[in-house]
Structure formats: C-alpha cells, structure tokens
Amino acid sequence: MNLYELTIHEAHNLLKSREISSQELTKSVLDRVESVEPRVGAYITVAGETAMAQAELADKAIAGGNITHLTGIPLAIKDLICTKDLRTTCASKILENFVPPYDAFVIKKLKKAGAVIVGKVNMDEFAMGSSTEHSGIKLTNNPWDLAYIPGGSSGGSAAAVAADMCIGSLGSDTGGSIRQPASHCGVVGMKPTYGRVSRFGLVAFASSLDQIGPLTKDVTDCAVLMNAISGYDAGDSTSVPMDVPDYTTFLKEGLKGVKIGIPKEYNALPGLDAEVSEAVKNAVKTIEGLGAECVEVSLPHTEYAVAAYYVIAPSEASSNLARYDGVKYGLRDKGKNDLIEMYRSTRSMGFGSEVKRRIIIGTYCLSAGYYDAYYRKASQVRTLIIEDFKRAFKSCDVLLSPVAPTPAFKTGERAEDPLKMYLSDIFTLSANLAGIPGMSVPCGFSTQGLPIGLQIMGNHFNEEKMIKVAYNFEQATDFHNKKPKL
Amino acid sequence: MGAGDQGIEEMKITKKEVVHVANLARLDLDEESIGKFAEQIDNILEYIDILNRVETEGVAPTSHAIFLTNAFREDKVKEHLDRNKALANAPEKEDGNFVVPKVIG
Numbered sequence: 352m353n354l355y356e357l358t359i360h361e362a363h364n365l366l367k368s369r370e371i372s373s374q375e376l377t378k379s380v381l382d383r384v385e386s387v388e389p390r391v392g393a394y395i396t397v398a399g400e401t402a403m404a405q406a407e408l409a410d411k412a413i414a415g416g417n418i419t420h421l422t423g424i425p426l427a428i429k430d431l432i433c434t435k436d437l438r439t440t441c442a443s444k445i446l447e448n449f450v451p452p453y454d455a456f457v458i459k460k461l462k463k464a465g466a467v468i469v470g471k472v473n474m475d476e477f478a479m480g481s482s483t484e485h486s487g488i489k490l491t492n493n494p495w496d497l498a499y500i501p502g503g504s505s506g507g508s509a510a511a512v513a514a515d516m517c518i519g520s521l522g523s524d525t526g527g528s529i530r531q532p533a534s535h536c537g538v539v540g541m542k543p544t545y546g547r548v549s550r551f552g553l554v555a556f557a558s559s560l561d562q563i564g565p566l567t568k569d570v571t572d573c574a575v576l577m578n579a580i581s582g583y584d585a586g587d588s589t590s591v592p593m594d595v596p597d598y599t600t601f602l603k604e605g606l607k608g609v610k611i612g613i614p615k616e617y618n619a620l621p622g623l624d625a626e627v628s629e630a631v632k633n634a635v636k637t638i639e640g641l642g643a644e645c646v647e648v649s650l651p652h653t654e655y656a657v658a659a660y661y662v663i664a665p666s667e668a669s670s671n672l673a674r675y676d677g678v679k680y681g682l683r684d685k686g687k688n689d690l691i692e693m694y695r696s697t698r699s700m701g702f703g704s705e706v707k708r709r710i711i712i713g714t715y716c717l718s719a720g721y722y723d724a725y726y727r728k729a730s731q732v733r734t735l736i737i738e739d740f741k742r743a744f745k746s747c748d749v750l751l752s753p754v755a756p757t758p759a760f761k762t763g764e765r766a767e768d769p770l771k772m773y774l775s776d777i778f779t780l781s782a783n784l785a786g787i788p789g790m791s792v793p794c795g796f797s798t799q800g801l802p803i804g805l806q807i808m809g810n811h812f813n814e815e816k817m818i819k820v821a822y823n824f825e826q827a828t829d830f831h832n833k834k835p836k837l
Numbered sequence: 838m839g840a841g842d843q844g845i846e847e848m849k850i851t852k853k854e855v856v857h858v859a860n861l862a863r864l865d866l867d868e869e870s871i872g873k874f875a876e877q878i879d880n881i882l883e884y885i886d887i888l889n890r891v892e893t894e895g896v897a898p899t900s901h902a903i904f905l906t907n908a909f910r911e912d913k914v915k916e917h918l919d920r921n922k923a924l925a926n927a928p929e930k931e932d933g934n935f936v937v938p939k940v941i942g
Contacts, residue, residue, distance in 0.1 A: 448926075449926055450925070450926060452918055452922040452923065452925060452926075453918065544903070545902055545903050546903050546905065559900060559901055559902065585910065588908035589901070589903075589905060589908075591903065591905060652891070654887070655887060655888060655890075655891055657884075658884060658885045658886075658887050658888050659888060661881060661884075661885060662885055662888075669862060673862075673863075676863075677928060678927070678928070678935050678937055679926070679927060679935060680926035680927060680928075681926070681928070682928070683928035683929065685928070685929070687938060688938050688939070689938055689939075690937055690938045690939070690940050691863070692938075693937075693938050694863040695863050695864065695865045696865065698862075698863050698864055699864055699865040699866070702864070704870070707859075707864055707866070707870075707874075708874060708877065708878065710862045710864065711855060711858050711859055711862060711864070711874060711878060712878055712881060712882075714858045714859075714861050714862040715850065715854070715858045715878070715882075718858060718861060725885070727898055728888050728889070728891075728893060729885075729888060730898030730899055730900060731891075731893035731896040731897070731898045731899075732888055732891050732893065733898070733899045733902075734896050734897055734898060734899040735891065735893070735896060737899060737902060769877050769881065770877070770880050770881050770884055773881070784902065785902055786901075786902025786903045787902075811903060
C-alpha cells in the first residue's frame with residue numbers, strides 16, 4: 352500500500368507505533384500531488400517546503416512522546432481559510448497575491464495539534480458556485496472521470512481527498528459547498544451546526560450561513576477532524592460556548608432505537624435522477640436493516656428554500672465583498688487617479704462573472720424600494736423553514752435525503768445557466784438556512800461510475816447522531832473503499 | 838439577439854437597472870455583460886417570485902439561525918497585529934499609512 356492512500360486514523364496508528372514517520376508520509380503525499388496534479392488540478396498552492404519542515408517537527412514531537420490524532424498528518428486547506436504567511440487567494444484574481452498575516456482559528460488548532468499543511472486547494476471564487484468552474488485561478492477535474500466537475504465550491508478539497516493528494520481536508524459550506532463536492536467525489540463531508548466551528552479567519556461569503564467543516568476518506572476521520580476544529584472562540588461572535596463531545600466515542604454505538612426521518616417532499620422534487628433516488632432508497636433500507644426505525648416527516652416549505660437562499664446569500668455577499676476596494680489588500684488598478692474610478696476598475700478587473708452576478712443580485716435585493724419584497728420576505732420564509740425542521744426533529748433523530756439531485760455533470764454543461772446551477776442546491780441549502788448540521792457519505796455509483804452521496808441532517812448540535820448513523824452505514828457497505836483510477 | 842430582448846416591459850430587471858445597481862456596487866460592466874446579466878438575473882428574480890406564494894403575515898424574519906443573541910466583551914485593548922504586518926498586503930503605502938487616490942480636490 353502507498354502511504355498517501357492512508358486515512359487519518361490509519362496513518363496515526365502507524366505514526367504512533369513508529370512504523371512510519373511523518374516525513375515519509377508527507378513526502379509520499381507530495382509525490383502523489385506532483386504526479387496527479389496535472390490531471391486533477393486540485394491545488395492552487397503546494398507548500399512543499401514548509402510541509403516537510405512541519406513533518407520534521409511532528410516527528411520530533413512523536414519521538415518525544417507527544418502525539419495527538421493529527422500529529423504529522425498532511426492536510427489540504429480550502430483557499431479561503433487564512434493561513435499565516437501562506438498565500439490565500441479565495442480563487443479570485445482580486446486576492447491572487449494575498450498573504451494573510453494571521454492564522455484562522457481552525458488553522459491555529461490544527462497547527463497546535465501538530466498537523467502538516469500540504470497546501471491550499473481550489474474552489475469556486477469566494478465559494479460562489481457548485482462546480483469549481485467559477486475559480487478565477489484554474490479548473491479542477493473529478494478524479495472519477497476527468498471530463499466531469501468535482502462539485503463545488505469545495506471542489507479542490509473533495510478532489511484532493513478522493514485522489515489521495517492529502518490525507519484529509521478542510522472546506523467551507525454556505526449552501527452545500529462541502530456536502531455536494533463530497534458526494535460528487537465519493538468522500539465524506541460534514542457541515543457542522545452554525546456556531547460549532549469558529550469562522551475567525553474564514554473569508555466571509557454569507558456570514559449567517561458559512562461554516563467550516565472536514566472532507567475525509569471515511570467517517571472515523573470526519574469525527575477526528577471534528578474533534579480538532581470544533582469549539583468556542585471569542586474571536587467569532589457567532590461561536591457557541593458549548594462543550595464539544597468526543598465524536599469518535601459515538602462510532603461504537605449501534606442504531607437500535609434511532610429514528611430516521613424521510614422528508615416526503617424530497618421525493619416529489621423535479622429533476623431528481625433515478626439512479627440517485629435508487630441509491631438513496633437502498634441506503635435507507637440498509638440503515639433500517641441495522642436496527643433504525645423509519646418515519647415519514649414533512650418539510651412543507653422545501654420548495655421555497657432555493658428562492659429564499661438566493662436572496663439571502665447574495666445580499667450578505669454584496670455587503671461582505673464591499674471590502675475589496677483596492678486599498679487594504681489585494682488587486683488595485685494603479686492607473687486610476689480618481690478614488691471612485693479606482694474602486695470600479697479594480698473590482699471589475701478582480702471579480703469573475705459569477706461573483707459580479709451575485710453582487711448585483713444582492714445589491715438589487717437590498718436597494719431602496721426592494722428590501723421588503725426580497726430580503727425581508729426571504730428572511731421570513733427562512734423562519735418558516737427553521738420551524739419545519741424543528742417540527743420534523745420532534746419525531747426523528749436524523750433526516751436522510753440525497754445530497755444532489757444528479758451525479759456530477761460534465762464540465763461546461765451548466766456554465767451559461769446560473770439558475771439551473773442554483774436549483775441543484777435544493778437538498779443542501781436548507782440546512783444552512785436553518786443552521787443545522789448535515790453530512791454526505793458515499794452510498795453508490797451511477798452506471799457511468801460516478802459517486803453518489805447520502806445526506807444525513809441532524810438537529811442543532813446533534814453531529815454525534817449523524818456520525819453514528821454514517822459510521823454504521825459505512826461499515827455495512829464498501830463504497831468508501833473504492834478508489835478512482837488515475 | 839437573445840430571447841431576453843423580447844417582452845422588455847415584462848422584465849423584472851431592465852438593462853438600465855442592471856447598470857444602476859452595478860454602479861451602486863462599484864462595478865463597471867461592458868455592453869455584452871449588461872445584456873447577459875439582465876437576462877440571467879431577470880430569470881432568477883422571476884424564479885424568486887415564488888416566495889410571494891408563501892403567507893408570511895406576522896412571521897418574524899430570521900437573520901441568525903441559532904439561539905445566540907449578543908456577544909459582548911470588555912472594551913479593552915488586546916494583542917493586535919503589528920502596523921507593518923497589517924500594511925504588508927496594501928497595494929500602496931507610505932509612512933505607515935494606506936495610500937489612496939486624491940479624495941478632495
């Protein structure tokens with residue numbers, strides 16, 4: 352077996368028993384990146400030298416008897432999470448040369464735990480997109496079939512995990528940006544409860560929806576990374592001061608007595624692919640077979656979620672992205688002598704078309720005369736969506752659904768139809784509107800050989816229930832053991 | 838010409854409004870983008886209209902999905918970034934300050 356194929360927990364056991372060193376492991380991952388990156392295109396920045404230096408430190412720590420579950424483990428970080436002295440571009444021309452002077456809270460935690468940062472991975476510009484095609488830097492291909500998109504916006508993270516170009520990864524999820532690429536690339540991805548993981552140092556897209564989370568090769572690794580990044584941070588005023596359980600302890604529990612909710616509205620949604628529907632139905636049967644009980648639940652406002660989301664998210668984005676003005680950091684058109692002209696020219700040169708489109712939608716929705724009709728209305732519908740979930744979780748522990756209505760689509764196929772792209776987020780974005788956690792676990796393959804994911808959603812701060820269901824399902828199936836041929 | 842040029846009076850957003858909103862957001866758009874955005878955004882806004890089917894009389898709007906209300910801290914100076922580090926990414930700087938084009942003529 353090649354070292355780069357290891358999971359976090361497998362690598363940890365070998366590091367702990369001194370059968371391998373972090374330097375060997377990191378070198379193996381870097382060699383793998385070098386060999387497959389021209390085809391996959393997952394990385395924006397590979398930090399080979401600093402990664403090897405971190406690996407050397409990790410080996411010293413291990414030799415001194417100091418080992419955490421992440422000591423010496425090579426990880427890839429989505430390029431909108433700030434890493435001190437390591438370029439963080441948000442896959443945007445406007446931040447192409449931005450070098451953060453500080454670490455995000457989660458990066459501080461990972462570094463303290465002794466993790467190795469291999470580099471920064473690709474995404475849709477400012478996380479706006481579902482295919483990573485909106486990256487202003489490069490294209491990422493799905494490792495299972497290079498003609499297909501990896502999903503997005505955390506497409507680089509998902510592709511890097513699937514192609515063994517890292518041992519684990521961090522992404523961010525504003526409307527499905529961890530779960531959907533995880534589903535399309537056949538890996539595990541979790542969006543935690545809003546407030547569970549600090550957003551300090553996460554470049555803002557839509558602040559009331561954004562959340563950082565792990566993308567990993569299996570559910571155990573998801574629990575390990577969740578343990579590492581969760582917890583209160585005074586630096587994020589939306590961070591929740593609540594104790595974090597050890598998520599790995601829930602892996603051992605069985606599913607007896609667990610109630611699974613199946614939202615009845617989800618089956619009636621237009622555009623649901625027959626193979627995806629079949630794979631999810633089979634997954635539900637498997638989980639029932641493991642002792643869980645299924646109940647039908649209703650989320651009556653489901654059909655309004657996309658519309659509410661595509662008012663709220665662009666509105667928040669238009670406000671957040673006002674900071675890119677060519678003054679404090681990033682690109683600047685130095686040829687302009689007038690301040691307003693400089694703003695306009697810099698922003699027009701720096702932002703890609705999807706970002707501009709969303710800024711315009713958001714500015715429109717917030718502009719005088721339209722605020723009540725759009726933003727206020729969407730925020731009221733958001734309340735109704737939250738109430739739907741509250742009601743549903745009275746009769747079940749977790750909800751099961753597809754992650755995306757179809758497997759990955761071909762690169763370029765939806766580039767000119769933004770609305771069609773937005774509609775594909777229907778199963779995932781409700782969780783962001785409601786602030787609840789959601790995860791994707793591999794549950795099948797299309798006849799074309801593209802991965803399909805099962806979504807598990809839980810109530811606020813119920814990640815452990817999702818992890819328990821996901822782990823039992825994973826152990827009863829072998830989808831997670833399949834690897835793309837590269 | 839594209840389909841977006843038909844039935845202009847029924848559009849939710851016109852090319853003129855796209856230009857106005859882009860101006861508010863400090864964005865310059867070329868003729869081609871104005872036409873494309875008007876058509877695409879019009880489609881999106883038309884879709885968003887389904888929200889009007891939902892009865893929201895008396896429903897409080899949500900801006901924050903979890904139970905936290907406010908996070909207060911003491912107004913005390915804490916550790917902060919060194920001035921030079923804070924300025925390190927600035928496209929133009931001088932004597933520890935950001936440099937901008939002349940604002941007042």
